[in-house]
Amino acid sequence: MSPTPARTSRERIVAEGLSLLESGGLDAVTMAAVAERVGVKPASLYKHVRDRSALVGALVEATAVAIGRDLAADDDPAAAPRARLTSLAHGYRAFATAHPRATALLFAHLGEGVSLGAEPSRAAAAPVLAVAAALAGPDRALPVARVLTAFVHGFTTMESAGAFRLGGSVDEAFETGVALLADGLAGRRGA
Amino acid sequence: MSPTPARTSRERIVAEGLSLLESGGLDAVTMAAVAERVGVKPASLYKHVRDRSALVGALVEATAVAIGRDLAADDDPAAAPRARLTSLAHGYRAFATAHPRATALLFAHLGEGVSLGAEPSRAAAAPVLAVAAALAGPDRALPVARVLTAFVHGFTTMESAGAFRLGGSVDEAFETGVALLADGLAGRRGA
DNA sequence: ACCTGAACACCGTTCAAGT
């Protein structure tokens, strides 16, 4: 008579999906594996999630919100713009080191129709836009934010994919990038 | 008596795999789909390729060689370093526009063991290293090349994933990035 | 209202059997 209460939740499903993603890559995020982790049969997941691509979309969404929260928490609007840039870059890299697969997925082609929702997208972008505005002024904030995100995302993606195999210090390369962009912005400010 | 001659080849398989990759994403690169394209049954592919992950590895390898060739062909060692950087950045972006899925795969986690061979990796990196050396000197070439690749790869990955949705000119953002990096390098040259 | 077992289509892979 009484309808059975939910034995799992979308939150648990997303949490276990993220865990599987980091431990085994996207291929390991299987409806069967997620179901087993949350203690339910595969078919039951469809009561909580439309299908597997919606689940992957939810993983990306959760990741966007998390990185946005981390970066916003680390940002100090009262600090010097260059210090804010350094902190932002280090924060993104730290997040990418902790969650490499999820971070790589942030800007990947998912299914044809699948794309990040407007709100999570805004949450992730806000801290970068704020720092870019401080560095380059409000009317140059958007292109500068895109450049900063591209560098920091590209670098960390390559790093966690194991692309830097010619020796040398990867940390030094990252600092070089941050410094070059900061110097470029400083040079332009007077121009 | 006479053994049957091969009805397909690794080259055709790779070519059709790349075509499927660009038209439908990595999920569309199915042993069945590739086999049908090359006119053979799925099981026969295993005479030419170890398994699906080796096939994907071959797609990445072919892409690395192709982009290395394109970038090297466009580079003019006699040109001014800044012009060479601009040409390199535009060349990478043009390649990524023509082959977005393959370019994104260049620095993706593939299977656990799977990683790009040394030779294709070197072929792809060589033109970037050459331009970086011209811009920053031989002893700073490696970190600078990493920074340039990170920006250009990150930007084009985000662009083809449809990440730039806040309006504004994406072209302008790309030029901003190239100019910032060039300015940063120019400023540092005297330091 | 959620969970399950059974079923289906599809995919990667192997292998004995063909030529």
Add this chain to the structure above:
DNA sequence: ACCTGAACACCGTTCAAGT
């Protein structure tokens, strides 16, 4: 020496039946 059909394990998904 390469190709094929048959077979197997696995995966995503649906749905009628349970509680």
